[in-house]
Amino acid sequence: MTKFQHLITKLLSWLDRYQFEVIAGFLLLFGIIVRLNVSYFISGDYVSFLRPWMNQIVENGGFASLRFTIGDYTPPYMYLLTILSYFPSASENHPFLFGIKFYSLVFDLLLVVAVYLNVRLLH
Secondary structure, three states, X not given: OOHHHHHHHHXXXXXXXOHHHHHHHHHHHHHHHHXXXXXXXXXXXXXXXXXXHHHHHHHOXXXXXXXXXXXXXXXXXXXXXXXXXXXXXXXXXXXXHHHHHHHHHHHHHXXXXXXXXXXXXXX
């Protein structure tokens, strides 16, 4: 057996052993690419709710705005939006769009890890 054949055999053996991880990795990478490609899409949810909420948070002093009821999302998400209010992006019209989308990406990744760990327990 030549070195090349031995290398191919080892690679196929590795792929057979870790096929679930390889497929999950490709799906994760695909999800990240899709998220990044639509990161500048402005949704109706952002225009109708998130941008006005972010404006209210900024106008009311960031963390000081937490004494008011702004929005109807869960408190942890509103805390994240409040933290984000201190880090606007360079975009003048949509200064918090990328940050909000970044939060979604981070939580997507955490969800992928949680699902992966659960599936590994069952596998």
